[in-house]
Amino acid sequence: MIEVSDAPKAQNEANQVDSQLPKKATxxxxxxxxxxxxxxxxxxxxxxxxxxxxxxxxxxxxxxxxxxxxxxxxxxxLRLLPDAADACFAASDGGVEIGDEGRSLTLQTRGNESFSGTSFITVACILRELEIPDSVMNRMGNTRALDGRQDAEWADYAASWSYHPDSGMNVIVELVD
Missing domain, CATH: 1.20.5 (Single alpha-helices involved in coiled-coils or other helix-helix interfaces)
Structure with missing residues (x-):
């Protein structure tokens, strides 16, 4: 039996037990x-x-x-070919033509019957600026009228050329992709 004087003690114990239980989330x-x-x-x-x-x-x-x-x-x-011509002071030369928005360069020398065109010295200067191999330069220098159109490639360039004593040498240099 619980006596009245034990009631506060029991209430205190009940509160302790309640405080130890998890509370419901509100x-x-x-x-x-x-x-x-x-x-x-x-x-x-x-x-x-x-x-x-x-x-x-x-x-x-x-x-x-x-x-x-x-x-x-x-x-x-696209500045490679024009820069090579400029380096050889060929911009005003009648036998030097930049075409295709800088993708091609045409060189025409004077011949026995054609008096317009550039000199072989200017052609050689421009080709040296384009770092033409000696072997290709020698092939150009030894081309005869009977040989027809010749061609070669080096670095970023493709070149074709022909020669006839009456019309001179015609060289076309193109940038290759």
Missing amino acids: WKSRWKLCLGAAIAIGLVLTIVGIVVEENVASKARAAEAARVAAEEAEAAR
């Missing part, structure tokens, strides 16, 4: 938990979005840089 604590989870998920998604966006932007910058570099390289390549 709607406020659930709401706080959901809000915290939503904020955490939002932060993670924001960070992932930033990383993905930076990766895409980085790839776009790299692609643009590659495109610009390719355009600059092609522009420099």
